[in-house]
Amino acid sequence: MAYIEVKNLKRVYEMGKGLQVGALQGVNFNIKEGDFISVVGTSGSGKSTLLNILGGLDWGYTGKILIEGKDIKKYDPNYYRRYIVGTVFQQFYLIPSLSVEENILLPIKFQKRKDRDIEERLEYLIDMVGLNDRRKHLPKELSGGQAQRVAIARAMIDSPRIILADEPTGNLDSKTGMAILKLLEELNRVEKVTILLVTHDKEIAKFTKERITLVDGRNV
Amino acid sequence: MVEMFKYALNLVLRRKLRTVLTSLGIMIAVMLMSFILFGMTDLKSALLSELTTRFKPQELYVSGQDSMSFGGMVNAPTKEGNKKEPKILTDDLKKQIEDIDGVISVEPLLIINGLELYLEGDDVPYPSKIVASSDLPGSNHMYKDFYGEKEILDDYDIFVSKFVVSFFETTNKDIMGKKILAKSTSSGMFFSSSSKSMIDKQYEFTIVGVVDTANDAFWINNNTALDILVDLGGYDSKQDYISTIGYSQLYVNTKEGMTKKVENYIDNDLDLFVISSDTILGFVDTLTAGLTLSLILFGSISALVASIGIINTMIMSIYEQTKEIGIIKAIGASNTQVLIIFLIQSALIGLFGGILGLSITFLIMKILDPFIVDALAKQGFLDISQFFHFQLGNALIIALSSILVGILAGIYPSMKAAKLDPVKALRYE
Numbered sequence: 001m002a003y004i005e006v007k008n009l010k011r012v013y014e015m016g017k018g019l020q021v022g023a024l025q026g027v028n029f030n031i032k033e034g035d036f037i038s039v040v041g042t043s044g045s046g047k048s049t050l051l052n053i054l055g056g057l058d059w060g061y062t063g064k065i066l067i068e069g070k071d072i073k074k075y076d077p078n079y080y081r082r083y084i085v086g087t088v089f090q091q092f093y094l095i096p097s098l099s100v101e102e103n104i105l106l107p108i109k110f111q112k113r114k115d116r117d118i119e120e121r122l123e124y125l126i127d128m129v130g131l132n133d134r135r136k137h138l139p140k141e142l143s144g145g146q147a148q149r150v151a152i153a154r155a156m157i158d159s160p161r162i163i164l165a166d167e168p169t170g171n172l173d174s175k176t177g178m179a180i181l182k183l184l185e186e187l188n189r190v191e192k193v194t195i196l197l198v199t200h201d202k203e204i205a206k207f208t209k210e211r212i213t214l215v216d217g218r219n220v
Numbered sequence: 221m222v223e224m225f226k227y228a229l230n231l232v233l234r235r236k237l238r239t240v241l242t243s244l245g246i247m248i249a250v251m252l253m254s255f256i257l258f259g260m261t262d263l264k265s266a267l268l269s270e271l272t273t274r275f276k277p278q279e280l281y282v283s284g285q286d287s288m289s290f291g292g293m294v295n296a297p298t299k300e301g302n303k304k305e306p307k308i309l310t311d312d313l314k315k316q317i318e319d320i321d322g323v324i325s326v327e328p329l330l331i332i333n334g335l336e337l338y339l340e341g342d343d344v345p346y347p348s349k350i351v352a353s354s355d356l357p358g359s360n361h362m363y364k365d366f367y368g369e370k371e372i373l374d375d376y377d378i379f380v381s382k383f384v385v386s387f388f389e390t391t392n393k394d395i396m397g398k399k400i401l402a403k404s405t406s407s408g409m410f411f412s413s414s415s416k417s418m419i420d421k422q423y424e425f426t427i428v429g430v431v432d433t434a435n436d437a438f439w440i441n442n443n444t445a446l447d448i449l450v451d452l453g454g455y456d457s458k459q460d461y462i463s464t465i466g467y468s469q470l471y472v473n474t475k476e477g478m479t480k481k482v483e484n485y486i487d488n489d490l491d492l493f494v495i496s497s498d499t500i501l502g503f504v505d506t507l508t509a510g511l512t513l514s515l516i517l518f519g520s521i522s523a524l525v526a527s528i529g530i531i532n533t534m535i536m537s538i539y540e541q542t543k544e545i546g547i548i549k550a551i552g553a554s555n556t557q558v559l560i561i562f563l564i565q566s567a568l569i570g571l572f573g574g575i576l577g578l579s580i581t582f583l584i585m586k587i588l589d590p591f592i593v594d595a596l597a598k599q600g601f602l603d604i605s606q607f608f609h610f611q612l613g614n615a616l617i618i619a620l621s622s623i624l625v626g627i628l629a630g631i632y633p634s635m636k637a638a639k640l641d642p643v644k645a646l647r648y649e
Contacts, residue, residue: 057549089550093550154551
């Protein structure tokens with residue numbers, strides 16, 4: 001059984017005055033557990049819409065998304081965003097007034113239950129992303145690559161089973177971008193986490209085992 | 221919740237200047253409310269205690285005109301009062317009052333204005349130029365407190381108030397037996413300098429007692445007062461003065477339970493101006509209620525303005541933090557959690573204003589208290605050693621109210637923040 005099943009996924013935006021835009025027009029794909037897959041497409045192909053839906057930020061779709069056979073609409077949206085998926089954004093989206101450590105631990109602030117092993121998990125992730133000497137630094141004191149590493153560690157803090165990475169190298173130079181891709185690959189290998197990498201860059205897409213190509217809201 | 225509180229605190233501390241400026245409104249409201257809670261209650265009880273010591277419920281003060289002095293407080297003229305014709309308090313009227321059923325005694329009071337008063341051996345005159353007269357003994361509660369061996373004033377004896385003793389930097393014991401010299405001046409209210417003989421008048425009194433009255437600092441007996449008034453005004457006799465000018469006031473003592481009846485009779489049948497202890501207590505009530513009401517009014521307006529300030533600041537914060545709201549929602553914060561974070565922020569602004577207001581009030585109270593106590597003492601309220609009483613319980617109520625104002629003002633912006641669409645919020649620039 002596929003780990004993630006996307007069936008006939010459609011997303012239509014009402015633009016007012018009866019105008020509708022179909023961002024996704026029937027996307028179908030299956031992903032196996034532990035896969036590292038890229039979603040490729042040009043601007044306007046529906047990549048970001050797909051990512052927002054898979055990331056639990058947009059629930060206005062039709063069709064079905066099953067994870068381990070369970071419809072994601074059956075999850076509590078907050079639980080889904082905390083424990084099922086972790087999202088890494090192109091712009092990093094770190095909180096400027098919080099340190100590296102605090103940014104990584106930010107999702108924990110919104111949890112009712114407290115994980116006793118969280119400190120251990122933090123140490124492990126900081127070590128993995130190689131920011132041991134930057135843990136007390138603020139985002140403005142970090143390079144782009146370092147900031148993206150913090151964002152990756154933050155996405156991983158709750159040990160989600162899926163990581164969604166939206167153009168994670170888009171704001172980085174090619175060398176730093178490659179280092180980030182290698183970090184994601186390491187996470188995929190060590191943590192057995194399923195990764196969906198959204199990119200418009202076919203060269204970056206070559207880095208992953210498989211590819212889903214979106215054209216005008218459909219996968220081809 | 222602790223973590224969310226820390227996060228909200230972080231958000232508030234990021235905008236220190238704006239937080240301080242926003243909380244200024246709350247601060248002003250808190251200061252006004254604090255003055256009510258820490259000062260007004262004591263002011264009222266101090267006024268009441270002072271006045272009820274001097275004025276007993278069975279006593280009435282009668283005047284021929286619509287103004288009577290109560291230790292410095294003078295009734296404002298009223299249209300109602302203007303309907304009455306001013307009357308001369310003659311011996312005839314005094315007799316009529318004495319004959320009213322329920323009246324025990326009627327004591328006339330006289331006022332001489334315009335005398336410069338010197339203590340023997342001192343060339344600085346006392347600031348007040350008023351000498352009052354009465355035949356009441358020094359032990360009468362009107363004087364509140366009496367020091368001296370001779371309670372009844374003989375002719376050209378004088379009681380002086382504690383203020384006089386303190387003004388001439390002496391003691392009750394030392395001032396006893398000394399002379400007070402009274403010189404008529406051209407600057408007096410009642411006398412002009414048209415007659416030279418009037419200016420040169422001089423009288424001498426012997427101090428036989430010290431009393432606890434503030435504005436009415438010098439007391440002689442009625443006979444001496446009439447002597448002086450006749451002399452100064454050029455009247456033929458005391459009888460002539462009384463029938464032409466009349467007594468200043470009549471102090472009427474009534475039987476218990478008869479006061480109201482006597483008051484009504486004097487007011488309606490004799491058509492005189494009368495003031496009872498009820499009137500005085502009512503005056504204190506009106507005075508303190510008026511002050512309290514205005515402070516509450518200004519406090520409420522400040523709180524309202526402060527609330528609008530908080531709403532404005534919080535809405536601005538939403539615009540500034542839109543992306544951040546999107547981020548925290550994307551990593552698992554629920555709408556309720558976003559709502560709580562924003563409510564905590566506005567509550568913190570309220571609390572900050574509250575603490576700031578209380579601290580400044582506390583400081584002002586510490587600085588102003590001695591001056592207020594001094595000012596009240598000059599008005600005769602000598603028993604007040606501390607005007608403001610800082611109470612922790614009330615401070616806590618004020619702080620909690622500030623938080624409440626903050627929370628109420630934060631409801632709308634918080635709901636707006638909670639409802640933000642995370643996708644749109646993340647795209648917001």
